[in-house]
Amino acid sequence: MSPRRSDPNIRTGLVDAAARLLAEHGPRALSARRVATEASSSTMALYTHFGGMSGLVRAMVREGFVRLEQHLSAVGATDDPVADMALLGRAYRRNALANSHLYSVMFGGSSLAGFSLSEEDRQAGRYTLLHAVECAIRCSAAGRFSAIHPELTASQMWIAVHGLVTLELGGYLIDPLGADRCFEAQLVGLMIGAGDEPEAATRSVAASEQRLEHMR
Amino acid sequence: MSPRRSDPNIRTGLVDAAARLLAEHGPRALSARRVATEASSSTMALYTHFGGMSGLVRAMVREGFVRLEQHLSAVGATDDPVADMALLGRAYRRNALANSHLYSVMFGGSSLAGFSLSEEDRQAGRYTLLHAVECAIRCSAAGRFSAIHPELTASQMWIAVHGLVTLELGGYLIDPLGADRCFEAQLVGLMIGAGDEPEAATRSVAASEQRLEHMR
């Protein structure tokens, strides 16, 4: 009833080849034939495993969320929750820059040919917010953030960092006010906007920068 | 030296048809043949006027920036510059929601098939910041914002509102913390982060909401 023979690495080989093509040659190189050739298989394997090109893109999006989750999970909890929150933002941005094309597909609307995210995909994206929510709760418990609605605070963090990353990837943030400078200012501004004291926020953000260097 | 016969409305007819197809049938319907048919012409007209599909998309992006500029220009200067700034944010978001597909192309990275923005296009996008910069200067002059670097302040506004609009268009902001609620909270938070007093910021943001209803 279930004779399957060569499953193990064709699936991952296809999505890996697709991710590599996307990263190295841009969205234009994402063709079914080229992906199949790169993975040493045929286009039909792509259809038996993913049901079409959009299914493969969806698999890539899920892979992108897995990588984002890994980056965020690498941020531990210390006794300075505001620094933890800033580090979450840095990890988010680092992941987006390291997987920029993937990130564009994950959040870049449905521009890519004939593909639109499912509600399940979006929910996977929203799950990444849980790290920030938990951290916001810790910030409130430590008396750093105003205690009202940590989920709203976490959403503000997400929205702001996402907006910066998107404009950065689009090439809109240039020299006098480059992405780095805007990002640092934004982190401090977010913490202050969430209720933290200006000096404490500045210190915590600076401390998070130190910790980022030591990560991974 | 310049024998042109039927220029007047073929160009605009093509870009209008493209914009209509994009808005009504999604990015998938943006085919050279279909645009040409819709505009009652041939695909070659598209090449003589725009040099290819990417040129037409670029023209659409410019049209998108023109519409954004119109929305922002409709925001006048009153004696409450913070309310003006909030209204700029509202106008930005209103334009993005009214021209969502166009906005996705303008800022959605290079996802759309074989198209990437030129530096000129990006500069056109950055010009829209000037409204916010001028308004930030007025906010500082009125003693509402801290006077240091209004351009950085304006960038923060842009980044945050852009991030919210992007996630909203992507369908990521849903019910308990929907886009409307996040947006209102974000406007207040931005003004406070820029140096305004909490109560004054709340009042100005609320006043800007009133003014939006009366616009256009």
Added chain:
DNA sequence: CCCGTTCGCATAACGATGTCATGAATCCGG
């Protein structure tokens, strides 16, 4: 142990796509 069944995937085809070569039709400067 062996064979029928069942699935995986390679081949090849189809419609549609972006792009360009060709050529007819048209306008402008002289």
Added chain:
DNA sequence: CCGGATTCATGACATCGTTATGCGAACGGG
């Protein structure tokens, strides 16, 4: 009124996503 220049319609590529067809390999019952 004419000749060079320019617009655009036609048709031909190469390539795209997708699918029908068919072969070969892996399981399960005897």
